[in-house]
Amino acid sequence: MAKKKMHLAQFLVHGPTYHSLAMWRHPETAARNYDWSQPELYQHIAKVCERGKFDMVFFADLNYISDTFRGSLEPALRYATQAPEHDPIPLLSWMAAATTHIGLGATLSVSHHQPFYAARLWATIDHLTRGRAAWNVVTSLNHNQAANYGEERQDSDQRYERAHEFVEVCRKLWQSWDEDAVIMDRENARFADAGKVRRIEHQGKHFKSRGPLNVIRSPQNGPAILQAGTSPKGIDFAAQYSDAIFAIQPRAEDAAAYYTTVKDRMARFNRKPDDCKILFGMQPIIGASEAEALEKQALHNSLVPLDGGLAILSAHLDFDLSRLSPDVDMTQREEPELQRLKTRYRKTSGEPMTLAEVAMRHGQSVGLPQFVGTPAAIVDQMEAFLETAGGDGFMLSPIYCPGAIEEFVDQVVPELQRRRLFRTDYTGTTQRDHLGQN
């Protein structure tokens, strides 16, 4: 039987820090005269990833600089804990201009905007990218982000209830134009057929929107939908709407349980398991020999300051970890905000894990597993992970940039292709084509 091909996406942030707090100060980054604020870098990355035949490049996004750790902005600014972060969405059309096939995804939180704005923005991006757009629909839990929009932080029920209605309204708006509504009959002065453009008259609990959208139907009829969120409500949301999920599961056994949960849940919404691909985050660390790769890993991990790790973890949990001693055992904490850490950070032996250990791992990779070795060894690890997990692919996060993405494309992708684990060329032109959903 032919091997099932994996899916690959490249994780990016429009800022100096991705999952590694060491990235911006890494000697490899510095040596390449890295300037994350210059748009040329992103066209370069898009072209490299397209050369590697990736499904997409993907931007996370946050709308705040965190003061959660010690109640101060200083740690976030000092260590660049995913701050600053420029808006990634304008970059998508800039990257589209330099490429022809690769999918272009970015995050826009549904916690602060109106669906009409988002539906219009994403339909326009889908046009500008000729059907290569993907929207990562997230809900936001950080009080700093809520405060930037003059709002209070919302609990999980409120966030996801609003998110469901938000996406439903967007879908109605994208459907408000039939495919053949534009007739462009110049002779008879008829641009569009008004019988093929409808109001939506949405009146819900959170939103009202009359429609129609003032954007013609886009190539994918709205972008591909991505999701990232681990709670049962987040999983339900993904199972219902998503074309792909970005998931962080450090251990393949836990990834397998998660994979089964999501794919089973999809049946409730009359969707087939393959309709939503799961992309597991991972940080490749490539060397010419195993020893060189291990040395690279040690250097990278040593460049993360403990206080930086505590600051970024505090921001992600929206819980001030300066209240705890770095020596406390995180596996025993009862605070509700800390429970989500227990699945991400634990030792297989069941030994205690201190706050300092957890914070260091979070600063190094936000919990993404590090796959370390020669290109062939990395492919072995990828193959083994997906075999245990069940499928479908990876979200790659570099330890330095530029440089690490190029190494993966030039050294690991050919090995994946040689083993028939990854495509050697695109077979379609849209984001959903690449995800195998057309």
Ligand SMILES: Cc1cc2nc3c(=O)[nH]c(=O)nc-3n(C[C@H](O)[C@H](O)[C@H](O)COP(=O)(O)O)c2cc1C
């Ligand atoms: C892998 C992953 C990536 C995420 N990326 C973002 C992001 O880029 N921007 C954002 O605002 N939230 C992001 N989130 C946060 C989620 O959208 C969500 O707010 C958080 O996980 C809480 O939701 P949950 O209770 O369903 O897990 C991410 C979460 C996960 C698990």
